[in-house]
Amino acid sequence: MVKEYKTIKTQVALPYEIAYGATxxxxxxxxxxxxxxGTKCPQxxxxxxxxxxxxxxxxxxxxxxxxxxxxxSLVSWNYxxxxxxxxxxxxxxxxxxxxxxxxxxxxxxxxxxxxxSDLEEVKKNVKSGMKVRAVWSDERQGNIMDIRYFEPIK
Amino acid sequence: MGRAxxxxxxxxTRHGRRMDVSYPxxxxxxxxxxxxxxxxxxxxxxxxxxxxxxxxMEGVALTHFYFADAIQAVGKPVLKTETCGSTGMSIAHTAYxxxxxxxxxxxxxVGHEKMNEGDxxxxxxxxxxxxxxxxxxxxxxxxxxMQSAIWxxxxxLSDEKVREAAAYISKTHHDxxxxxxxxxxxxxxxxxxxxxxxxxxxxxxxxxxxxxxxxVCAVIxxxxxxxxxxxxxxAWVKGIGYxxxxxxxxDSDKAEWVSAIEAAKQAYAQAGIKNPRKELDVAEVYNPFTxxxxxxxxxxxxxxxxxxxxxxxxxxxxxxxxxxxxPSGGVLCTNPIGASxxxxxxxxxxxxxxxxxxxxxxxxRLALAHAMGGVAQFNGVMILGSEL
Ligand SMILES: [Zn+2]
Numbered sequence: 001m002v003k004e005y006k007t008i009k010t011q012v013a014l015p016y017e018i019a020y021g022a023t024x025x026x027x028x029x030x031x032x033x034x035x036x037x038g039t040k041c042p043q044x045x046x047x048x049x050x051x052x053x054x055x056x057x058x059x060x061x062x063x064x065x066x067x068x069x070x071x072x073s074l075v076s077w078n079y080x081x082x083x084x085x086x087x088x089x090x091x092x093x094x095x096x097x098x099x100x101x102x103x104x105x106x107x108x109x110x111x112x113x114x115x116x117s118d119l120e121e122v123k124k125n126v127k128s129g130m131k132v133r134a135v136w137s138d139e140r141q142g143n144i145m146d147i148r149y150f151e152p153i154k
Numbered sequence: 155m156g157r158a159x160x161x162x163x164x165x166x167t168r169h170g171r172r173m174d175v176s177y178p179x180x181x182x183x184x185x186x187x188x189x190x191x192x193x194x195x196x197x198x199x200x201x202x203x204x205x206x207x208x209x210x211m212e213g214v215a216l217t218h219f220y221f222a223d224a225i226q227a228v229g230k231p232v233l234k235t236e237t238c239g240s241t242g243m244s245i246a247h248t249a250y251x252x253x254x255x256x257x258x259x260x261x262x263x264v265g266h267e268k269m270n271e272g273d274x275x276x277x278x279x280x281x282x283x284x285x286x287x288x289x290x291x292x293x294x295x296x297x298x299x300m301q302s303a304i305w306x307x308x309x310x311l312s313d314e315k316v317r318e319a320a321a322y323i324s325k326t327h328h329d330x331x332x333x334x335x336x337x338x339x340x341x342x343x344x345x346x347x348x349x350x351x352x353x354x355x356x357x358x359x360x361x362x363x364x365x366x367x368x369x370v371c372a373v374i375x376x377x378x379x380x381x382x383x384x385x386x387x388x389a390w391v392k393g394i395g396y397x398x399x400x401x402x403x404x405d406s407d408k409a410e411w412v413s414a415i416e417a418a419k420q421a422y423a424q425a426g427i428k429n430p431r432k433e434l435d436v437a438e439v440y441n442p443f444t445x446x447x448x449x450x451x452x453x454x455x456x457x458x459x460x461x462x463x464x465x466x467x468x469x470x471x472x473x474x475x476x477x478x479x480x481p482s483g484g485v486l487c488t489n490p491i492g493a494s495x496x497x498x499x500x501x502x503x504x505x506x507x508x509x510x511x512x513x514x515x516x517x518x519r520l521a522l523a524h525a526m527g528g529v530a531q532f533n534g535v536m537i538l539g540s541e542l
Contacts, residue, residue, distance in 0.1 A: 078355050107404055
C-alpha cells in the first residue's frame with residue numbers, strides 16, 4: 001500500500017514593473033493609433049516587427065521606423081484546446097504566425113472572426129498561406145491585445 | 155576538443171508522480187544511483203553541476219542551494235546550468251567542458267525536475283517576456299505545433315501522412331517504454347486510440363505529447379586517466395554541439411531548424427561522422443512531441459528534408475530499423491524536464507556500453523543524444539562511442 005505523505009500548498013505571487021524601453025514604448029503607442037510599426041536594419045535591410053532597437057543578426061541600431069501593412073499571409077497556425085495560465089483568451093482559440101506584407105519576419109497573434117468551437121469548421125476557415133488582416137479593439141490601451149485578432153480576408 | 159572525456163556511470167530515479175519524496179530526497183535518490191553504479195563516493199568528485207528547466211517549476215528559485223547536501227556539493231566547486239528544455243544537455247556539456255579543459259578530472263552532473271509540484275505549463279509561459287510573446291506561447295504544445303505545421307507546409311506533406319507517421323512514432327515509443335525500467339508512462343495503446351485522442355493543440359493530441367514527470371538523472375564524467383583506472387566499459391564523448399536561435403519565434407527558420415542542424419553538424423565534425431543514418435547505431439532524440447520528432451530526424455541528417463514521415467512508416471527508426479531512435483521510449487513517455495536532456499546522454503551511454511537491458515540495441519557502438527528547449531530556440535547534441 002502506498003502511504004500518502006503530507007504536502008504544503010503555497011504560492012509565489014511576485015509584483016513586477018517591467019520597462020518597455022523607448023523602442024517598444026513607441027511601438028505600442030502606435031497601437032493606440034491603429035498603426036503597426038517596424039524598424040528597418042541599415043545593414044541587412046530587413047524590416048523587423050515588432051520594432052527593434054537593434055537588428056539581432058547585424059547587431060547595429062535600427063532607427064529607421066516604417067509603418068507596416070496590417071495585412072499579411074498566414075505562415076502557420078495552431079488550434080489551442082487546453083487552458084494555459086496567462087493566456088489572452090479562453091480556449092479554444094487559434095494562434096497564428098503572420099508575415100505582414102513588406103516585412104521580413106513572422107509576427108505572432110491570434111486568428112479569429114469565425115466560430116472556434118468546432119475544429120472541422122476552423123480547418124475550413126484557416127489555411128496556411130491565406131491572407132489575413134488586423135482587427136482592432138475599439139478601446140486601445142497600447143498593448144499587444146489592442147489587436148483583437150487577425151481575420152481571414154475573403 | 156581538449157582532453158578526452160568519458161561517461162563512467164549513470165543513475166536515474168524511478169520517474170513519475172513522486173509525491174512520496176521531497177525534492178531533495180528525490181535528487182539524492184538519483185545521486186545515490188550513480189554512486190552505486192560507479193562505486194565512486196562523494197570524495198572522488200572534483201565538482202558538481204546541476205540544473206532544472208526554469209527553477210520556478212517547483213517554486214524554489216535557487217536549487218543548487220536547496221540541493222547542496224543532496225548533490226554533495228559542500229566544499230566543492232558548484233555550477234548551475236539552465237537552458238530550458240535543453241538544460242540536461244547543457245549540464246552534460248558543462249561537465250564535459252570542465253574536464254576537457256583540464257580543470258577537473260571527475261564531475262558529477264545532476265538534472266532534476268518535480269513537475270507535479272507546480273503548474274508546468276504556467277511555468278513555461280514565464281520563459282518569455284510579457285509584452286508580446288508570452289500571450290501566444292500557449293504552453294509548450296502551442297509553439298511546437300506551429301513549428302511542425304511550418305515544416306509540413308514547407309515540404310508539401312499531407313496532413314494524413316504526417317498524422318499516420320506521428321501515430322506510428324507514438325505507438326512504438328509507448329511500447330518501448332515497457333522495456334525501460336525507469337520510464338514514467340507505460341500504457342499499451344493502438345493507432346486508433348492515438349489518432350482519436352483528445353486534441354491538446356491541433357494537430358497534437360494527448361498521446362502525441364510528453365507527460366509531466368518527477369525524476370532525476372545523475373551522470374559522472376571523468377578524464378581519460380580516471381576513466382581507464384576504473385577498469386570498466388565507459389562511453390567516450392566523441393563530439394558535442396550547441397546552438398541557439400534568435401529570441402523572437404518569427405525571426406528564425408523553424409522548419410529547417412538552423413540551431414538543430416548546426417548543433418548536429420558541429421558534433422558530427424568532431425566525431426568524424428559523415429553519414430549519420432549509416433554510422434550511428436542509435437539516437438536518443440529529445441522528443442516531447444511526435445510531430446516535431448520527425449522534423450528533428452531531418453535536421454540531424456537521418457532523413458532528407460520532407461522525407462522523415464516516409465522513413466518512419468517504413469520502420470527505419472523503429473527498434474529493429476536501420477537507426478533506432480528513442481528505444482527508451484524517449485521524452486514522449488518520461489519528461490522530468492531538467493533531467494530529460496541528461497537522460498538522453500545516460501541512455502546513449504547505456505547503449506554504447508551494452509547496458510541497455512531490455513531496450514538494448516544489439517551491438518550499438520555509436521550513439522547520438524539530443525535535447526532542445528526555449529520557445530523553439532535551443533538545441534544541443536552529444537555523440538557517445540564505445541571506443542575513444
Ligand atoms: Zn540586420
